[in-house]
Amino acid sequence: MTTAAPPLIRQRVEPAAARASQLWKVYGSGEAQVTALRGVDVELERGRFTAIMGPSGSGKSTLMHCLAGLDAVSRGQVFVGDTEVTGLNDAGLTRLRREKIGFIFQQFNLLPTLTAQENILLPLAIAGRKPDQQWFRTVIDTVGLGDRLGHRPSQLSGGQQQRVACARALVSRPEVVFADEPTGNLDSRSGAEVLGFLRRSVTEYGQTIVMVTHDAVAASYADRVVFLADGQIVAELTGPTPERVLDTLKSLDRPAPLETEL
Template sequence: MTSPVIDTPAAGAGAAARAADLWKVYGSGEAQVIALRGVSVELERGRFTAIMGPSGSGKSTLMHCMAGLDSATRGQLAIGDTALNGLGDAGLTRLRREKVGFIFQQFNLLPTLTAEENILLPLAIAGRKADPQWFQTVIDTVGLGDRLGHRPNQLSGGQQQRVACARALVARPEVIFADEPTGNLDSRSGAEILGFLRRSVTEHGQTIVMVTHDANAASYADRVIFLADGQIVDELTEPTADAVLDRIKRLDVVATGASE
């Protein structure tokens, strides 16, 4: 069955992922929580986008909806030219397997598999084989050539996250979503992971969307989107850590004033 395709004048040809008037509501009545309020955003191909905001701002919900991990209450979502709306469980599973890569804070590696087996697992599940030349390029980029036979408990946290990054990249997905990828790492290991993500965009044209609360991590991105109360309230291009911190402080002042 052919996946539905979004065909609207507003749909950007250069978008790896997009949302249009996206709402996400949990619960009902007095227990109702509105996590996203009419968010519209396009994430360009071959770019590194960071999503920031205070706890409860909706940044992780936005990523989960755009990645097909959670359903929208209302609005349109697409990965490339494939609409997520109307896809059943099987269709969403196939889309995530073929077009989306994931990097999570907790690494999510299988302890009984070697680093190489963990990296190749999504392709194995899909019945596909890795392109040998691209696999070697990925391994060289993340510096894991001498660790492929090691299991996760034989690797440092930084090495485990590099395995997770390689796993996301080896299938050449349309877009990679990274949820606080350096949250469990020391500063040196975190810098290595962010450097790898930056190079994967600059040198290999990958598209990366990263949720983070860290201004230094966001400075590796091409664009930073700021959320508050389920809405996009600001954005910054070519960010520096200082510029991101300044923008966050200004948003905090606005939020404090609104609550008084």
Template sequence: METTGIAARAEGLWKRYGSGEAQVTALAGVDVALRSAEFTAVMGPSGSGKSTLMHCLAGLDTVSAGEVFIGSTRVTGLRDAGLTALRRDQIGFVFQQFNLMPTLSAQENILLPLTIAGRKPDMAWFDTIVDTLGLRDRLSHKPTELSGGQQQRVACARALAGRPAVVFADEPTGNLDSRSGAEVLRFLREAVDAHRQTIVMVTHDAGAASYADRVVFLKDGQIISELAAPTADAVHDQLKSLETSGDGR
């Protein structure tokens, strides 16, 4: 597989849970390459394996067979210390639940991964992120003093603060109203367009997926189609086709 300009990739990726008759196959021989400076959405019916794929790519879950790479680093060969360093230095995460530290201010939350890593923040980059996300007047606020949309924007800023090779976003708008969700998606889009960031987003929302450059569709643990330059209508039609062609696992 050509790897130039590839931020993350999986080759022959299998993930099984349990054993014997109770064994469940979540991923069945997935091959996928996620290009640098591109916004990729991962979609599929409930239980299709989309979150499992993201967790395996990000080194949050072990694989049953196959290989995963972040850039040129073989994730599947790393021990715990190597995985910790990889996730700290090369990967950013945005989760549906925000996962902010309640006792820290917004600024402290944004800089927390760098603080833990003992890395000095690039304050010019920090200022760019904060101003792009409209968080300048919220930096001293604790999470409980912020709206859901503001908390998720803080989480996005935290994910990007260290300039990671790739940001994985798991249903980042799932807990937001439509206006706040659109703000977060516009920022992710701008992070790709203006700052050459690489974003991989799992979502069930066709509107959210329309912000991406490419949508990868899974069903029964396999990639069955892709869609470039997606529109919400085209994504919706593809999802409807998947769901009516048999139940996803």
């Protein structure tokens, strides 16, 4: 007697939160031409905290800007979830950034005439969406701003302003949050508060964070660190510590420039 084989179970594979395939970015032309990214392939997993590091001019901020649809690519493909970013028109890019992406920058970019609560809810108001009140309270409790919602930016410390910016990035529950040097203007204590919040948003709420940083301590909050040099990914770390990050930065061999033309 033969036993029928069990049915084949097909698991749905979720797309990466963001990914790039053979990504090139070139600025200028002729003698002024600068190649910022050289054929970068990278996948950023959902529900993970990824840090991007590298020396000045390595292409780390350019990579983030291309992944977030803030900068057009010269060649290659970029996806956020299952949406291809490359090739979207201006309206499509605006919709993508409004609906699927959150941003946190070194400059807090808060409107001075609005309260903390109004700044946090501004992206939803622009999109004509009502906030999920339960999620809003969760975000506010997590960043510890419950007693500061009626304050304007000038009445908040730098750390509090950046936490407002973090809450603003997360309140719409985006597929991915891109953070460009989010602690660059903060003292060590305020920076640790912001990084702790970002870490909790990943661990407790499954958010996806991609952070550009030059700070080994900041990078140690991440699950994974991707290192760039001369526009190429040259190393990766998982489970980083400040010491391992510094050792990797010191050991990077800068690759010779490629002769490949676009």
